[in-house]
Amino acid sequence: MAAGAVGLRPVLAQDGRIRLLFWGGQDRADRTYGVSDLFESQTGAAVDGEFLGWGDYWTKLGTQTAGGNAPDVMQMDYRYIVEYATRGAIAPLDEFVGEVLELADFDADQIEGGRVNDQLYGISLGANSVAMLNNLSAFEQVGIDPPDRNTTYADWREMGEAFNSSDIGMKALSDGSGVEPMLDNWLRQQGLMLYTADGELGFGEDEAVEWFRMWQELREADIIVSAEQQALDTGGGLEATMVVQKLSASMPSNSNQLVAYQSLMEDDLSISSYPRIEPGSGGGHYRKPSMFFSVAGSSSAKETAARFVNFFVNDVEAAEILGVERGIPCAEHVREALAPQLDEKSRIALEFVANLDDLLGPLPPPPPPAAGEIDSSLLRTISQEIAFGARSPEDGGRAFVEGARDILSRASS
Incomplete structure (x- = not known):
């Protein structure tokens, strides 16, 4: 060479x-x-x-x-x-x-x-692949096992309660409601998809409402970080993320980012799969x-x-x-x-x-040209509005689907 x-x-x-x-x-x-x-x-x-x-x-x-x-x-x-x-x-x-x-x-x-x-x-x-970034030192301090490949969303609620009962001063989980890959993974486990091969939404209003409602319930149970804390992460760099700020013990990330995150922290970090929607469900992940x-x-x-x-x-x-x-x-x-x-x-x-x-599914089709706007603008904005109480999950779910379809329509015209 x-x-x-x-x-x-x-x-x-x-x-x-x-x-x-x-x-x-x-x-x-x-x-x-x-x-x-x-x-x-x-x-x-x-x-x-x-x-x-x-x-x-x-x-x-x-x-x-x-x-x-x-x-x-x-x-x-x-x-x-x-x-x-x-x-x-x-x-x-x-x-x-x-x-x-x-x-x-x-x-x-x-x-x-x-x-x-x-x-x-x-x-x-x-x-x-997408992955949960986990602060192993925090889980050890709380005295519970860290998440693994079998962890479900229900398990996260139990872990969150354990964190709340401790004096560690952080939540178990960041707010993933505005994280497109996490929504995508959740949909794929149900046999749905974020976008179809012809560039349309691969889910409907019911799923969007259910997604936002699930995170609202975690928020109301004090399992995830507050709206004010999550808003600190503007996407400008790893330093502002919830795990690095020690506001949460886990957050959605990517497998390749473990090395970079570990370089910023003394606490011992590792990764696990995204939560399963129920025991035994799979297919949400893919190698991209x-x-x-x-x-x-x-x-x-x-x-x-x-x-x-x-x-x-x-x-x-x-x-x-x-x-x-x-x-x-x-x-x-x-x-x-x-x-x-x-x-x-x-x-x-x-x-x-x-x-x-068993977590692995097929690579989805490339997102349509307007996917970036739907992710960076629409999804994140609506998730934040719900978190701050400006919208209900029901209103937010409807607005997200309507807005996404409008963006896709404009981009294809």
Whole structure:
């Protein structure tokens, strides 16, 4: 790999610098910049990187893309890839496969996850799954077992009561009512889905009301954090989340984020599956691309950008820097080389994704182009209004379904 990279040096140097934009915290940034430096040392092509928190990232990327100043390489999420691909904001990469992009031993499902209308627009940076992030030290202090793969929503109520009876000063659980992946998982366990393959809602008003009512009951029972506390987490970074703030012992997260969260806390952290709706229910989880790298449709250095993406996902030395912070590597040769070197938390993340068993269901179709607005604006706003008492769960459920259908209709017209 290194020898091949050196041979490319004159070609890459002609392209000068490429820009990279990604979301994440400082730990991810340190790892990413380490790989960028390695890429530059081996190829001569410099990478100017910048990172932001999740919420700020999409605002900046949208502004730069609209202004014709998109970064050459950008992190892309499964819920937004259709939107960016269909409007030409990211480029199809099929012309580079087999040449610049080596995907011969890449997981087939991870390749398919990056396709839109049979063209490849995103290269998966790792496989992951949704997970509950758990503060094991807090559960030990309260004197109860932490959640595991068999934990149900009813069990969470019992755990919450145990926390309330202790003097630990935190709730058992954060407020998940405005967390789209948690709603998606809850629906999938009932044989429903968030969005259908043709871009419509895969559930109705009854389910939306039931969802908000369940969280309202947990809120009224004082099992989850208060509305005021949850509102502190604006999506700007991991530091503001309920577990890091020690306001709750558990919260919805992703398997690949365990490493980053542990770097922020002295308490011992781990992950478990999302709650089952009842004992024995499953199928809510799926292995998804944690995120992609995509190349801007407006980039004047697409080949160099594609070479950087290839280096990021295929070079073993790069993988040793990255670990599994972005998910389980998708290339078999990278997984085999990396597995013996993983630290404890990285091994936990790898084993979690590899052993979902009956919890695992199929990868859902890519969300429709308007899914991002439904998640970041509508769902979060309505869940917060219910939490603060401005709406009832019944009113909120109706408003959510009506609003989501209206957004989808406008986006398709």
